[in-house]
Amino acid sequence: MNSVIKYFTDIYKGVRSLWAGMRVTGKYFVRPGEIVTEQYPENRATLKMEDRFKGEVIMPHDKNNQHQCTGCGVCELNCPNGSIEIITKKVPNEDGKMVRVIDKHIYHLSMCTFCELCIKTCPFNALAWGQDFEHAVFDRSKLDKVLNKPGSSLKKKEAKS
Amino acid sequence: MSEEVTKNIIVRDDEDYIINMGPQHPSTHGVLRLEVCLNGETVKYVIPHIGYIHRAIEKMSESDTYKQIIHLTDRMDYLSAHMNNEAVCLAVENALEIEVPKRVQYIRVVLDELTRLASHHLWWSAFGMDLGALTAFFYGMRDREKILAIFEESFGSRLLHSFNTPGGLMHDVHPDFQKHTMEFVRYFRKKLPEYKQLLTDNVIFHNRTQGIGKMSRETAIAFGVTGPSGRGSGFACDVRKVAPYGLYKEIDFNEILYDEGDSFARYLVRMDEMEESLNILEQVTDNIPEGDYTAKMKSIVKLPEGEYFQRVETARGELGIYIVSDGKKFPYRIKFRSPNFSNLFVLNTLAKGGLIADLVAISGSLDLVIPDIDR
Amino acid sequence: MLLDIYSFSTLTASINKDLHAAMTPWLAVATELVLIGLLFLTFYALLGLFLVYLERKVCAVMQNRIGPNRVGKWGVFQTIADLIKLVTKELIPIKNADSFLFNLAPFIVIIASFMAMAALPFAKGLQAIDFNIGIFYIIAVSSLGVVGILIAGWSSNSKYSLIGAMRSGAQVVSYELSVGLSLLAIVVLSGSMQLSTIVESQANGWWIFKGHIPALIAFVIYLIASTAEINRGPFDLAEAESELTAGFHTEYSGIKFAFFFLAEYINMFIVAAIAATLFFGGWMPFHIDHWEAFNRVMDYIPSIVWFFGKTFIIIYLIMWFKWTFPRLRIDQLLNLEWKYLLPLSLMNIVIVSFVVLMGWYF
Ligand code: SF4
Ligand code: SF4
Numbered sequence: 017m018n019s020v021i022k023y024f025t026d027i028y029k030g031v032r033s034l035w036a037g038m039r040v041t042g043k044y045f046v047r048p049g050e051i052v053t054e055q056y057p058e059n060r061a062t063l064k065m066e067d068r069f070k071g072e073v074i075m076p077h078d079k080n081n082q083h084q085c086t087g088c089g090v091c092e093l094n095c096p097n098g099s100i101e102i103i104t105k106k107v108p109n110e111d112g113k114m115v116r117v118i119d120k121h122i123y124h125l126s127m128c129t130f131c132e133l134c135i136k137t138c139p140f141n142a143l144a145w146g147q148d149f150e151h152a153v154f155d156r157s158k159l160d161k162v163l164n165k166p167g168s169s170l171k172k173k174e175a176k177s
Numbered sequence: 178m179s180e181e182v183t184k185n186i187i188v189r190d191d192e193d194y195i196i197n198m199g200p201q202h203p204s205t206h207g208v209l210r211l212e213v214c215l216n217g218e219t220v221k222y223v224i225p226h227i228g229y230i231h232r233a234i235e236k237m238s239e240s241d242t243y244k245q246i247i248h249l250t251d252r253m254d255y256l257s258a259h260m261n262n263e264a265v266c267l268a269v270e271n272a273l274e275i276e277v278p279k280r281v282q283y284i285r286v287v288l289d290e291l292t293r294l295a296s297h298h299l300w301w302s303a304f305g306m307d308l309g310a311l312t313a314f315f316y317g318m319r320d321r322e323k324i325l326a327i328f329e330e331s332f333g334s335r336l337l338h339s340f341n342t343p344g345g346l347m348h349d350v351h352p353d354f355q356k357h358t359m360e361f362v363r364y365f366r367k368k369l370p371e372y373k374q375l376l377t378d379n380v381i382f383h384n385r386t387q388g389i390g391k392m393s394r395e396t397a398i399a400f401g402v403t404g405p406s407g408r409g410s411g412f413a414c415d416v417r418k419v420a421p422y423g424l425y426k427e428i429d430f431n432e433i434l435y436d437e438g439d440s441f442a443r444y445l446v447r448m449d450e451m452e453e454s455l456n457i458l459e460q461v462t463d464n465i466p467e468g469d470y471t472a473k474m475k476s477i478v479k480l481p482e483g484e485y486f487q488r489v490e491t492a493r494g495e496l497g498i499y500i501v502s503d504g505k506k507f508p509y510r511i512k513f514r515s516p517n518f519s520n521l522f523v524l525n526t527l528a529k530g531g532l533i534a535d536l537v538a539i540s541g542s543l544d545l546v547i548p549d550i551d552r
Numbered sequence: 553m554l555l556d557i558y559s560f561s562t563l564t565a566s567i568n569k570d571l572h573a574a575m576t577p578w579l580a581v582a583t584e585l586v587l588i589g590l591l592f593l594t595f596y597a598l599l600g601l602f603l604v605y606l607e608r609k610v611c612a613v614m615q616n617r618i619g620p621n622r623v624g625k626w627g628v629f630q631t632i633a634d635l636i637k638l639v640t641k642e643l644i645p646i647k648n649a650d651s652f653l654f655n656l657a658p659f660i661v662i663i664a665s666f667m668a669m670a671a672l673p674f675a676k677g678l679q680a681i682d683f684n685i686g687i688f689y690i691i692a693v694s695s696l697g698v699v700g701i702l703i704a705g706w707s708s709n710s711k712y713s714l715i716g717a718m719r720s721g722a723q724v725v726s727y728e729l730s731v732g733l734s735l736l737a738i739v740v741l742s743g744s745m746q747l748s749t750i751v752e753s754q755a756n757g758w759w760i761f762k763g764h765i766p767a768l769i770a771f772v773i774y775l776i777a778s779t780a781e782i783n784r785g786p787f788d789l790a791e792a793e794s795e796l797t798a799g800f801h802t803e804y805s806g807i808k809f810a811f812f813f814l815a816e817y818i819n820m821f822i823v824a825a826i827a828a829t830l831f832f833g834g835w836m837p838f839h840i841d842h843w844e845a846f847n848r849v850m851d852y853i854p855s856i857v858w859f860f861g862k863t864f865i866i867i868y869l870i871m872w873f874k875w876t877f878p879r880l881r882i883d884q885l886l887n888l889e890w891k892y893l894l895p896l897s898l899m900n901i902v903i904v905s906f907v908v909l910m911g912w913y914f
Contacts (some may be wrong), residue, residue, distance in 0.1 A: 030380035037375050041876045044379035052319050053618045069688045070333035096245035131339045196711045309879025315615035381878050533795050534881040
């Protein structure tokens, strides 16, 4: 007799546990307000990434097209993946002395692992994170970027006051 | 070799009916190939073949400075990225005898537990999917998303955050970090009962997992199965308890142990661990002290000559890192003892004699992350 | 009692009359057959597409997602786009596969489901063939599909497919019993195997209410067993994707795969339609004996709406199961049938006969 009772209680318990699960899915079915999907390409206009979002490494330029990179090469040294190449050139300064300035700060986005070491170690705070994340391109060479904009120059250190 | 291991030596036969699960297969969760020998639906033996995603992380680390190694460890067990980072950082800090600020220790614990939660979410989702409950997958992912949003806000990336650095953190956490973490804790406390209703209490789920893949405590120890999988067999191996590091000495939490050793026990360990992680978060998050986010470090870290070992508890078990230094800025040799490697090779012992469906339930309950096996 | 404005019999009768007036009787019958065939083909395709879309939307909402929303408003044309994709895709030939059987299998599966549909009474007067052994015919025909699945698994020369097909064979053969026995309960209650008679017998109330406990048990058993018979979750062992990648149709591609896919959804419709017809009165409106005014109001809803309404509610139930439960294991699946469902349905047959003998039903 006991086994018969057990047989039926098992069925009852099983059905009850199944019903508990169905209640959960059923609950969400009647509450479409809980949908969490983000409508990505549609919300492009309003989509704002977090300020710290690591989209790509950029070199901020101010309105005079000036940046802070001296071409010292520390970032190149610190990058574990060789994603940064610094090409410098010698140009005469006001006094006519030849000084080394940055020619091309080449950044290979395709090799970057977003470890943040270049940004942290740059002694002149010349680098920063950009929030752009739509990096899909058809040609890998498009991911090799030159960070200093054409015609840009080194920002003068403000005279210490 | 221990007897537990030797009695599992496999003899292949030409007549064997072999199917290859993987490297592309929905339930191997990555590029793992299982050579499964079948007799009808019954599994005769399983041979895991690894190496499809070997990236020579240990070798690469030998030409990286200690700060650069961090970003490689992210990519081993990508679901416990933060714990992997922490292992390297702790090893270096202990070697140099650096005292990290209290704030850093607190934040590290919060991140540890958040990462553990996110990892267990993913495991829960994937385990449900392995057993055919597809909706569970989406619920787990939905809740994991909230943690990833917290990560994104503070570290800028969602999975591989490379946020630790020897001596502390890369930078301070976001001002809203505490608030959002506590919001998440409250949110998830509400959602956890759903997990219970959907899978834990489900009679089909019980039938699929209870008594499946029984692993004795001896087997777990012989194979070095650690983490929730080992604790499901009653093997007290939580590094947070047995060799506390960081702030874990001062936190009040329980080590979850189950004695059954079947898939269901491993499942319950993780479910309870989620709850325990929430408890830890509640204890710690609101008490993060003010202070520096990093200790004073030289720009070039050099470990004194010698050998160093550090272990931490990742979401999947014990990660050991063994550094041999010759006093230069690069390590002479680094070896990672990754939890998944040991956890994988117990698979044959557990799955032998079961059905294919059981094999899936077992490998799901071991919670393997393949890149961590190959490294 | 029933309103005749919604009846399709006048329409079909007049078409029949016109055709006979214009042609010789043989030609007229042949034309009718072609017409019905075309009608069913169109219906079949549209229904399949709609069901796929419905399933995707239902599961999406259950999973806190939006589901297809790109092609057309709310993604309504998504399945059509998918179909175009499947039609234009390459049919990959499998090395060492038995190509004749390999190509035959999808057709067997789809024809089986096609045949079952012929006997369904969609609305008053809208039924292709009204067999006097309608239920028997449907059960017989719908189990033909498994032959196709077995052939598919065998001929693809793939181990995954073979295991899937073997599972499917074991599953369908055992669950067939419970399906048959649970339907038998209604046959006993209504005293007929003819679907139109069964529907008519529910004019004063549906069997699920009139037949109370035994009918309810039969319905639950039928729902479980038929879900298993059509290989849907939680009984989708034949194509358990986490174990067998895609089971018996692993090696199929393009339109041949689409046939399997479509047949699965149509089968779901068929079992839901049978459940609606036998337990919930088919196209019969909701009637309560002696409530004439109420019955009259109910009659204003067209019978076709009743039929599809009930069917889709049951389809929703089946989807709800699929998207909630984990999958069973093969031995548990057979356990469930032989240890629980079959004894219960046998017991139920005894109860039902007793109830009918004593006249304890309404
Ligand atoms: S970005 Fe910074 S570290 Fe790199 S070269 Fe320029 S100044 Fe030096
Ligand atoms: S973020 Fe890291 S990998 Fe990327 S360029 Fe900077 S240092 Fe190199």
